[in-house]
Amino acid sequence: MGSTQRPVRIANCSGAEPDPGRHMFNQAKYGHVDVITGDYLAEINLANNAEAYHRGEHTGWIPTCWEGIEMSVELLNEKRIKLVVNGGCLNPKGLAEKTHELCKSKGLDLTVAYVEGDDVLDRVYDILGTSTEEKLPHLDNVNSNVQLAKDTKAFLDDRGSMPIVSANAYLGIRAIRRGLDEGADIVICGRVADASPVIAAAAWWHGWAETDYDKLAGALIAGHLIECSTYTTGANFAGFFTHDIPELLDLGLPIAEVEANGECVITKHEALNGFVNADTVICQLLYELQGTIYLNSDVKADITHIKVEGESKDRVRVSGVRGAPPPSTTKLAVFYKGGYQCELLLNATGYATAKKFALQEAQLRRQLTVWNLYDKFDILDFQWAGRPEPNPSCQLASTTYLRIFAQGKDKAALGKLAPAWATNAMQHFSGFHCTSDHRTAAPKEFLGFYPAVISQSELEESVNIISPKQSNVHKSIVGPPKKSEPIGERISFETENPVDLSSFGETVMAPLGDVALARSGDKGANVNFGVYVHTEAEWDWLRTFMTKTKMQELMGTTWEDWFFIERCEMPDIRAVHFVIYGPLGRGVSSSKILDSLGKGFAEFIRDRFVPIPKKFIGKWESHGSALAKL
Incomplete structure (x- = not known):
């Protein structure tokens, strides 16, 4: 679109396959937005229907995504709203062609495109056979301290009884951006990284260069904050108990206003239910992280000094993100018959x-x-x-x-x-x-599930634009990033300048949740856990108290000796973050534990009794109303 100083308003319409199509319609109807993005894919979506799709017994795309397009396409045309979704799943071409025919039948002036290149199932065994370092390196191989669960790599040597059923790489923004630059109004994707549609939309709107890493990194975090459906408007929120039940019903989805410098404001349509405050945003920020560096195929985002500040009702500013060149590799989600x-x-x-x-x-x-x-x-x-x-x-x-x-x-x-x-x-x-x-x-x-890494140069990432009138397809291959740098080992450390815990005075045994909010989630075989507090005094206590040893202790009998812990801090939001390697076994699709997505882990830790300074107890009585107003 070219340079503009007005922020681009990007509205999310989905965080998972069950999200109904009305969310897309509502985001288009109830206020001004420039782009609607949707993330319909959990890691298991593609694998669940892969065999049926390849037998011709499944469409390959996400039904609720198509439902949203059917409901919304006339409104998208009327208000000139761009749409970028990954609901194409295994068959983005098929969904794009169906959408193109819908637009033609309604006489709408909309150009449809689709992104391909993520699906490497037909080449995965060739890739296995030509790898010079290791057969399909595991995502966690960069950390020599991490042990993988039993039988994690068994499928690599047992192709007969454990065949691969899907192999999809996490694509970045380059094909989406090319499509938008060339006039596409609707871009249907398969497996792109969760935040890629948002980054691409912001980069297109503001005309960013591929090397505008700080700006791209800011948009990456904006995408992370809105891609999980209603998780920033009241859902999966540790502080939900400070709100009345009616406030938590029929929630609207969030919007990111991404500015030209990459900073963003997270908000929502006033007409829709829910709430956005600093706490809902911080909780979502801490979800499914792997430390202070957030990776995407086009940029690394350093969130060590991220700032989250409530500006007014339902408006929260996010700043302080720094960017760097992306890795030369990307994640490859491999599913096999286990x-x-x-x-x-x-x-x-x-x-x-x-x-x-x-x-x-x-x-x-x-x-x-x-x-x-x-x-x-x-x-x-x-x-x-x-x-x-x-x-x-x-x-x-x-x-x-x-x-x-x-x-x-x-x-x-x-x-x-x-x-x-x-x-x-x-x-x-x-x-x-x-x-x-x-x-x-x-x-x-x-x-x-096997989370691998694959070189981006191995992929043929392309955007395919369907001509609105002739229905012929123009294909553009975008290629890998021009500049990259190694991932490197993730930062892990205990706090600097710990405070004498006795200096906080008398303590009482109470749940950690009486002073702290938290969020957790799955990262393959691992659980991430981010916990934070609100005041500087509480922060001095939390960063001193929440050591790696304390984290292990709080896990109780859940802890096993082969697990490994990384720890880091984000001082500007007063958060301590942990990655615990191993608890989910081989990942969500085969984990033996009930909480296979790791979502309940944070609430378990918050329910553990710890010695809390007495002066911090009762904070929800004084903070409850403030939480709702931020």
């Missing part, structure tokens, strides 16, 4: 629950051993969910369940899990009960 998994859920009530579940575990392990099946289970895990309430007020308050989770390559062996339990069913512990429906006990295939 084998089979199944589970049983069994209940116990009240007295001596620990002994009851110990008996159940012993019975099942013994029976599988007697049947010579025990060694055919790659994972057999017994998880006690919840703890019975002392002096319970009702039976439900006294009831918890045992989740028995199993994985293995031998379907027949896993199929014996339920019979092994049934063999001893009448030898059950006192008060045993469960549902009579054991459909989850039937083995089903699961997909393993």
Whole structure:
């Protein structure tokens, strides 16, 4: 578009496949925006439907994205709003052609384009065979201290029983930007990095150069802040308890006003429900990070000294981001057939629950051993969910369940899990009960996830513009970044100049959440956790108290000795950030734990009792109303 001093208003319309099409329509209808972007893809989306798509049994694109386009396309045309979405999923060409035909049928003056180059499934084994350093390096290989979960790389040597079903690289902004520069109104993408549509829109609007790294980095963080649906307008918010329930219903999605220097203001349409304040923005900022450096295919963003400041109601300024050249590589999400998994859920009530579940575990392990099946289970895990309430007020308050989770390559062996339990069913512990429906006990295939890195020079990233009248396609290959630099090891450190904790005076044992807010999420096999406070005194206490050792201690029996922790700080937002390597095993699609996306981890840590200075206790009584007004 060329240089302009007016900020570009970029509205997000989706953070995951279930987000309905009305969000796209609402973002177009209820106020002025220049561009609408949508992120419909979690890492598992492409793999889940890959085989059906390749058999011709699935369209390959995200249905809710198409729903939004159908609802919104006339309004996009009327208000001249650009649309950039990754809802093309496995078949961006197909969705673009369908959108093009829709526009033609309605007589709309809209040019549709699609981005290709992320899907390398047809070449992945060739790439494996020609790699000179290692077969498909793992994303965490840059850290020599990190251990990978058992069998993480087994599929590399067992292509027969563990074939790859999808392999998609995370593309950057170059093809999207080229399409916008050449007049595309709607750009349909497959697997682009979550923030790439926002960066591309800002770069196009302001006419940034490829080397305007500070500006690009600012837009990268703007994209990170709005790409998760309603996560900055009240959803998944640790401080939600300071708001009334009606404020949290039917939330509108956020908008980023990206300025010419890369700074942004996060806001929303006034007519839509929800709220944007410094706390909702900081919580989202801390989500799914890997430290102070945020990577994209076009820029590195250093957020060490990021600033988040409430300007007025539902307007929060974000500044202080610094940029650097991107890495020469990008992430490659590989999914493969990992084998089979199944589970049983069994209940116990009240007295001596620990002994009851110990008996159940012993019975099942013994029976599988007697049947010579025990060694055919790659994972057999017994998880006690919840703890019975002392002096319970009702039976439900006294009831918890045992989740028995199993994985293995031998379907027949896993199929014996339920019979092994049934063999001893009448030898059950006192008060045993469960549902009579054991459909989850039937083995089903699961997909393993392997986050790899691939050279951007290996990709043929292109934008394909469909002529509005002739319907012929003009293809432009964009190539890798002209300048790059190594990723390098992530920064990890304890606090400088710690404060004597006794100087804060008398303490009381209380949940960490009584003084701090937090957010956590998954990064492959790892969990990230960012925790922050509001005042300088609280910050001195938090940065001193929250060491790597303390983080390990707070994890309790969740911690395993092969895990590894990185720690860093963001002093301008008073945040300590951790990456805990390993808890999610091989990642979301095959993790044995209930919280396979790591979203509940922060709330678990906030619920842990720690010695908090008494003078900090009761802060929500004094901060509650302020939170809602920022």
